[in-house]
Amino acid sequence: MTQTTRIYVDADACPVKDEIYRVAARHSLPxxxxxxxxxxxxxxxLIERIAAxxxxxxxxxxxxxxxxxGDIVVTSDIPLAARCVKAGADVIAPNGKPFSEESIGMTLAxxxxxxxxxxxxxxxxxxxxxxxxDRSAFLSALDQTIRRIQRAQQK
Numbered sequence: 001m002t003q004t005t006r007i008y009v010d011a012d013a014c015p016v017k018d019e020i021y022r023v024a025a026r027h028s029l030p031x032x033x034x035x036x037x038x039x040x041x042x043x044x045x046l047i048e049r050i051a052a053x054x055x056x057x058x059x060x061x062x063x064x065x066x067x068x069x070g071d072i073v074v075t076s077d078i079p080l081a082a083r084c085v086k087a088g089a090d091v092i093a094p095n096g097k098p099f100s101e102e103s104i105g106m107t108l109a110x111x112x113x114x115x116x117x118x119x120x121x122x123x124x125x126x127x128x129x130x131x132x133x134d135r136s137a138f139l140s141a142l143d144q145t146i147r148r149i150q151r152a153q154q155k
Contacts, residue, residue: 003068003070003153004029004030005029005070005071005072005146005149005150005153006029006030006031006032006071006072007020007024007029007030007031007032007071007072007073007074008031008032008034008063008066008067008071008072008073008074008084008089009031009032009033009034009074009075010034010059010060010063010073010074010075010076010077010080011033011034011035011039011059012035012036012039012059013076014074014075014076014094015094015130015135016074016094016135016138016139017033017041019135019138019139019142020074020142021041021042021044021047023139023142023143023146024046024047025044025046027146027150028046029046029146030046030047030048031046031047031048032048032050032063032066033047033048033049033050034050034052034059034062034063035050035051035052035059036051036052036053036054036055036058036059037051037054038051039051050062060077060079060080060083063075063080063084064080064083064084064087067084067087067089068087068088068089069087069088069089070088070089070149070153071089071090072089072090072091072092072142072145072146072149073089073090073091073092074091074092074093074094074142075091075093076093076094076095078099081093081099082099084099085099085100085101090145090148090149092138092141092142092145093138094130094134094138095130095134095137095138096134096136096137096138096139096140096141096142097137097141098141098145
């Protein structure tokens with residue numbers, strides 16, 4: 001028997017939750033929407049709301065402890081992405097950029113460098129604003145990832 005793919009959403013600052021719900025419904029996939037505290041989700045039996053608790057990384061820890069090969073994690077949190085990639089899950093940022101074993105090391109290094117620069121007083125600017133192009137890229141990446149996983153599970 002093949003495992004059902006689950007989509008884990010790092011929900012606190014996720015701009016594509018509605019898109020995830022639509023794509024998951026189309027593929028009949030369960031979704032775990034994980035946040036530190038209460039978060040509103042649609043009333044749907046496939047959508048599970050998880051309030052992981054107030055700890056600094058409670059939501060990240062909850063997702064990282066459960067995500068595995070065949071699952072999809074949606075997050076812009078690079079350390080969480082690294083943990084989930086290591087566990088074998090497919091990880092996609094809300095802008096559609098996939099995190100992979102090949103890219104996560106460099107992505108983590110750049111993040112740490114930028115954190116160090118900011119803490120030393122450098123002005124590095126913030127992330128660019130989220131665009132319709134990002135939303136479209138995300139939808140495409142999520143759909144492609146689901147189809148690739150489903151093909152692999154059918155073999």
